[in-house]
Amino acid sequence: MTQPINGKFEMPSLPYAASDLAPVLSAETIEFHYGKHLQTYVNNLNAALLGSAFEGKSLEEIVKAADGGVFNNAGQILNHAMYFLQFTAPKEGNVPTGKIADAIARDFGSFEKFQEEFQAKGAGLFGSGWVWLSADVSGKLVITQEGNAQNPITKGLTPLLTFDVWEHAYYIDYRNRRPDYLKSLWNIVNWDVVNARLG
Numbered sequence: 001m002t003q004p005i006n007g008k009f010e011m012p013s014l015p016y017a018a019s020d021l022a023p024v025l026s027a028e029t030i031e032f033h034y035g036k037h038l039q040t041y042v043n044n045l046n047a048a049l050l051g052s053a054f055e056g057k058s059l060e061e062i063v064k065a066a067d068g069g070v071f072n073n074a075g076q077i078l079n080h081a082m083y084f085l086q087f088t089a090p091k092e093g094n095v096p097t098g099k100i101a102d103a104i105a106r107d108f109g110s111f112e113k114f115q116e117e118f119q120a121k122g123a124g125l126f127g128s129g130w131v132w133l134s135a136d137v138s139g140k141l142v143i144t145q146e147g148n149a150q151n152p153i154t155k156g157l158t159p160l161l162t163f164d165v166w167e168h169a170y171y172i173d174y175r176n177r178r179p180d181y182l183k184s185l186w187n188i189v190n191w192d193v194v195n196a197r198l199g
C-alpha cells in the first residue's frame with residue numbers, strides 16, 4: 001500500500017478482525033482509529049495529490065520530500081500502516097524473538113530495560129505523536145519521539161516498531177491513561193513483523 005494504484009493510495013488490509021486485539025484494543029477503537037482516522041488521511045492525501053508534483057510517487061518518497069498538508073497526511077498513512085500491521089491477537093508474556101531479540105539485548109541490556117525506556121518516551125511525549133524503535137545506518141537500535149505526523153525515515157533511520165500516542169489511539173479504551181495503554185500494547189506486538197522490517 002505504499003505505492004499508489006492508478007494514482008490513489010488505498011487502505012492497508014488488516015491481518016486480523018477488528019475484535020481480535022481485545023481487550024488490549026477494542027473493536028470500537030479499531031473501527032474509529034483504523035476505519036475513520038486512517039481513512040480520512042487516505043482520502044485527504046488522494047485529494048491533495050491530484051495534479052501535484054507528488055502524483056505517482058511512493059509514500060516514502062512523499063514523506064521524505066513533502067511539507068504542509070501533503071506531508072501530514074502521507075506521514076500519518078505511513079505511520080498508521082506500520083502501527084496496525086505490527087499487531088496480532090493478545091498473548092500474555094509476549095516477548096521478542098529472533099534477530100530483534102538479540103539486538104534489543106545488545107543495545108538496551110534486556111527487553112525489560114528497553115520496554116521501560118520505550119514506555120517512558122511514549123508517556124513523556126508532549127501532545128500528539130509517536131514513539132519509535134528504529135535501526136541507524138550501523139544497525140544500532142535507537143528509540144525516538146516523533147511529533148505529529150513525523151516518521152524516522154526523515155532522519156535516515158529504518159523504522160521497526162511504533163506505538164501511536166495520539167489521544168485517538170487510546171481514549172476509548174484507556175481514557176487519559178496513556179501509560180497503561182503503552183504497557184498493554186506489548187501483548188499484541190507481532191515480533192515476526194518487526195524482524196522482517198529489520199531485514
Ligand SMILES: [Fe+2]
Binds near residue numbers: 033037080164168
Ligand atoms: Fe493514530
